[in-house]
Every structure is written in C-alpha cells, then in structure tokens.
Amino acid sequence: MVQPAVADQVFDALSNSTRRKVLEQLSAGPATVSELAAPFDMKLPSFVQHLSVLEESRLVKSKKRGRVRTYEIVPERFKVAENWLTARREEWEARLDRFDQYVKQLKEKE
Amino acid sequence: MVQPAVADQVFDALSNSTRRKVLEQLSAGPATVSELAAPFDMKLPSFVQHLSVLEESRLVKSKKRGRVRTYEIVPERFKVAENWLTARREEWEARLDRFDQYVKQLKEKE
DNA sequence: ATATTACTTAGGTATTGACCTAAGTATCGT
DNA sequence: ACGATACTTAGGTCAATACCTAAGTAATAT
Numbered sequence: 001m002v003q004p005a006v007a008d009q010v011f012d013a014l015s016n017s018t019r020r021k022v023l024e025q026l027s028a029g030p031a032t033v034s035e036l037a038a039p040f041d042m043k044l045p046s047f048v049q050h051l052s053v054l055e056e057s058r059l060v061k062s063k064k065r066g067r068v069r070t071y072e073i074v075p076e077r078f079k080v081a082e083n084w085l086t087a088r089r090e091e092w093e094a095r096l097d098r099f100d101q102y103v104k105q106l107k108e109k110e
Numbered sequence: 111m112v113q114p115a116v117a118d119q120v121f122d123a124l125s126n127s128t129r130r131k132v133l134e135q136l137s138a139g140p141a142t143v144s145e146l147a148a149p150f151d152m153k154l155p156s157f158v159q160h161l162s163v164l165e166e167s168r169l170v171k172s173k174k175r176g177r178v179r180t181y182e183i184v185p186e187r188f189k190v191a192e193n194w195l196t197a198r199r200e201e202w203e204a205r206l207d208r209f210d211q212y213v214k215q216l217k218e219k220e
Numbered sequence: 221a222t223a224t225t226a227c228t229t230a231g232g233t234a235t236t237g238a239c240c241t242a243a244g245t246a247t248c249g250t
Numbered sequence: 251a252c253g254a255t256a257c258t259t260a261g262g263t264c265a266a267t268a269c270c271t272a273a274g275t276a277a278t279a280t
Contacts, residue, residue, distance in 0.1 A: 092185060
C-alpha cells in the first residue's frame, strides 16, 4: 500500500510538463542546474522552483560541489507511481476477466 | 511517443488525491455520481468538478440514463502514464547497464 | 399532480502555482 | 584582488484550482 501523502507528492511533481522534461533529461544521466535549465525559456529562479518540487517529491536528489549543484534521478521513487497504476490495471483486468467468464457461462447454458 | 498535451492532461488528472480515489473506486466497476461522491466530505458541485477533470483527461467516460450519470474507467488512457514511466525506467536502466559494463572493463584491464 | 431524487448551473472566495525582477552569496578563473 | 559564473533569496503578479452556497432542471416515485 502507498501512503497517500507520498503519492500526492509524486503525482503532483509529475503533473507539470517542465518537470517531466527535466526527468527525461535526468534519465539520460546526472546534470547541473544550468544544464537542466538551458532548454527552457524560463528565468532561473522560476526554473529552480521546479527542481525543488522534484527534489521534495524525492524523484530526484542533488548535491552541491563548489558553486555547482548536480541533480540525479532516484529510481526507487518512481515505483510509487508505477505501483499505483499497476494496482489499478490489475483490479480492472481481474474484473473484466470475471465478466468474460460470466458471458462464457451464459453462452454454455444455451 | 506521447503527445505532450495528452500527458499533461493525464498526469494533471492523476495529481489530485480525490481524483485518484475515484479512479480506485471505478477500477472495481462502473458507478454513478452519487455512489462515487458518497465517501467524500465535499459538496456535490465541488466533487463533480473532479469528475469533469477525469472525463476531460479521458481516463474515464460517462453516460446519462434518465437522471443518473454512470462513470466507468477507460483502460487505454492509463497507458499514457504507464508508457511515460516505462520509457524513463528503460532509459536509466540502459544507462546503468552501460556503467556496469564500463566498470567491469576497468577491472579487466588491471 | 406533486414531492423527491439526481444531478447541473451560476455564481463567489481563498489558496496555490507558475511565472517574474532585483539583488544577494559563494566559488572559480585570471 | 576582482570579475565572471552558478546559483540563491526575497520579494511581487496573475491565473488556475479547489472549495463553497444558492438556485435550477429534468426524471422518477407516490
């Protein structure tokens, strides 16, 4: 079971397209704030807010060395979202299977 | 490839915990507005807004018969989120594999 | 025919989210 | 030492979100 607060944070972080693009970049490997910000037409302080949201959700983590902050993906955290989606799929698939069984039985009775 | 606008809608719909709970209910089978609203301490017009967001994202669809509107899950739409997450996982796993190979090679050179 | 049910519509408020500018700090290169 | 770099902090605006109340419509039950 997923604690609700955690799923809230994770799905909230994923709900913004800028943040998802950052996660796409980071999936290719660690990167600094400037590197991550470069593709976006956005002022740095605005962009950095998105990085904060991502870090608070723990989908990413960062470390500062000198004046450079480097971000990287935290793979485990993605499971919160993956697990939630998988659980839903399993529920409705089980239900649809039961429905198929039911229809099959009806046909056999004819 | 996922069209960005679609992923925006889907992840946005998923970012709210009330809406995720509705999707959990609907995974167990179709339900009416009143049935879906019952567990929530929220006035109906507020709740119905969440249903609209879900329907606009096409994670669910609804049909009105008489005065009763019934909602159900649309399984395909969930793939937008699932695919996005899977794509990320594949990227970073490929990267980590390459890294493992690299480390292995280094050791062999000794 | 009328009351009840099951939403729906039309507003209004308060908080949050996503952006901005301006100015600050701490490191690094020369 | 000192300018450039790489963020960071401290504000401020505007639109969107998440809720609300009050009143409306249309279908069903009595």
